[in-house]
Amino acid sequence: DAGVIQSPRHEVTEMGQEVTLRCKLISGHNSLFWYRQTMMRGLELLIYFNNNVPIDDSGMPEDRFSAKMPNASFSTLKIQPSEPRDSAVYFCASSPVRASNPYFGPGTRLTVL
Amino acid sequence: AQSVTQLDSQVPVFEEAPVELRCNYSSSVSVYLFWYVQYPNQGLQLLLKYLSGSTLVKGINGFEAEFNKSQTSFHLRKPSVHISDTAEYFCAGITGANNLFFGTGTRLTVIP
Numbered sequence: 001d002a003g004v005i006q007s008p009r010h011e012v013t014e015m016g017q018e019v020t021l022r023c024k025l026i027s028g029h030n031s032l033f034w035y036r037q038t039m040m041r042g043l044e045l046l047i048y049f050n051n052n053v054p055i056d057d058s059g060m061p062e063d064r065f066s067a068k069m070p071n072a073s074f075s076t077l078k079i080q081p082s083e084p085r086d087s088a089v090y091f092c093a094s095s096p097v098r099a100s101n102p103y104f105g106p107g108t109r110l111t112v113l
Numbered sequence: 114a115q116s117v118t119q120l121d122s123q124v125p126v127f128e129e130a131p132v133e134l135r136c137n138y139s140s141s142v143s144v145y146l147f148w149y150v151q152y153p154n155q156g157l158q159l160l161l162k163y164l165s166g167s168t169l170v171k172g173i174n175g176f177e178a179e180f181n182k183s184q185t186s187f188h189l190r191k192p193s194v195h196i197s198d199t200a201e202y203f204c205a206g207i208t209g210a211n212n213l214f215f216g217t218g219t220r221l222t223v224i225p
Binding site: 004042043048056091093101102103104105107 | 214216
């Protein structure tokens with residue numbers, strides 16, 4: 001299996017633009033996590049899904065952030081409008097069952113100018 | 114409140130010396146504990162995990178960790194480190210809501 005796939009790997013955009021980050025889960029996994037990593041805050045869980053249903057989105061910073069799972073193998077994280085403070089590395093992770101260790105993707109490094 | 118606490122933000126150690134990276138967990142964390150490693154510009158990779166059974170858990174790259182219920186600790190150890198072990202190490206635990214919650218990380222720097 002290719003593992004969790006994220007795209008793009010790097011994104012540079014200007015403040016106010018819409019940003020869409022993409023994630024493909026490992027086949028057979030049914031839990032999906034979005035994390036954000038910054039120097040100041042470390043690793044933060046933004047949202048996680050189980051069987052395509054959002055279970056906990058309490059980590060989503062504000063309404064500018066939204067996440068979807070249009071099908072069992074794919075997810076998007078959208079930021080609209082983006083702001084410089086959104087600059088971070090965004091990781092997607094998937095796991096086969098709950099209470100199991102997630103497998104992480106390589107991350108998307110987002111820079112908002 | 115955080116569910117796991119990593120006591121050291123940075124740990125420098127000489128090559129071939131032993132190392133211990135400390136992690137304590139709170140009672141709000143289910144007894145599922147993990148250590149992840151993150152090499153520069155890469156994602157997180159699982160080193161080892163404790164779910165149940167033997168309290169001494171062996172992982173990849175020669176690392177091991179011991180679950181200590183009385184001290185609520187899950188320290189990571191390696192008897193002899195290599196330059197290639199230089200990375201960020203994260204302790205994590207599963208909360209009651211089944212979220213994987215990470216500590217703030219410990220940067221291990223192996224000095225030649």
